[in-house]
Amino acid sequence: MAAEQSEELSNKKQQIREQAHANRNAQENKDELSREIVARCMSLPEYKNAQTVLFYIDVRSEVRTRNDLVNALSSGKKIVVPYCVDGELELFHLENYDELAIGMYKILEPKEELRSVSSKKVDVKDIDLIIVPGVAFDRRGGRTGHGKGYYDKLLEHARPDTPLVALAFECQMFDEIPMQEHDVFMDKVVTEKASYDGLGRK
Template sequence: MTAEPVADSSARKQQIREQAHANRNAQENKDDLSRQIVARCMAMPEYQNAKTVLFYIDVRSEVRTRNDLTNALAGGKKIIVPYCVEGELELFHLENNDELAIGMYKILEPKDELRSVAAKKVDVKEIDLIIVPGVAFDRRGGRTGHGKGYYDKLLEHARPDTPLVALAFECQMFDEIPMQDHDVYMDKVVTEKAVYDGLGRR
């Protein structure tokens, strides 16, 4: 597979993002479908076998994970949530939902006063499973986010054996996401209809 020229790839990705956002915003029954998707993810061996799991917290019309955080916290795993600081994702060990508050852009994040607690800080190499959000995906595990590269930077430092599992509504699936050489493929993409086996980082 040869990568597309960067300019063509960027333009195509932007078209796909716009279409995916429209599809996702129009998606009905987001809560019900999200519960199905998260339940499917949590039943997978990749989740069952992981001791430490990075769980994104949904924003806007993403697959909703916040409704399942309580179950995740009660499941005996170490649950990590990301938050953004100056264009980088920091990782926080979440022990109960009371540690979260509405932050900038109306995003649910760890409370400011807890972020400097040393015991709450986590290195990405400690994580056994990364649950990844995204705007659009294909069935090979190709992904595009918002174009800011937060997750790309984080995933560069993840352990090679850590599965990357994306959650998406079926309406976010496209025939092909243009990928550059540095882009990362997901190991699995989980929707309300299927679990797609991606190329991963091999």
């Protein structure tokens, strides 16, 4: 029975993912809306109070963060970006936009030659705010990603007091995302219309 329920849940998640992708791809004015969403995020107390912030760098049709990274870099905060190695996310202290280059899958990532510099490596426990991407969300902070679990693995090791703030277009919001035991609820989901208070990791 448990296996059947798990399969049913996976199928439901996959359907939501497909719908969310279609919605997001069809979303107009992505640049403009992304700027509104990131500005809303940056006005949150969670952002203002954080010394060290983990930003994702957008890929494909995600809410675009790259346009605002330059502002973030000049804000006096320590800005950190993730990159993927063997299915795990590594964290990089970004000090200048020029430290990024187009990597595999046409994703903007820290340059290869800088990754081994010890001062550039960051532990997730040093992060005061994690800005999380995702495919679909609900108003409780329920989230589903691409199903590869990169962020789930990373968030397992984050400090319990580190807020998790997801960025999404309103078209990525659903009534309910099926959540399993290992899934993590966001503290907030920020869209162009609202900042939804999630359940977090209570």
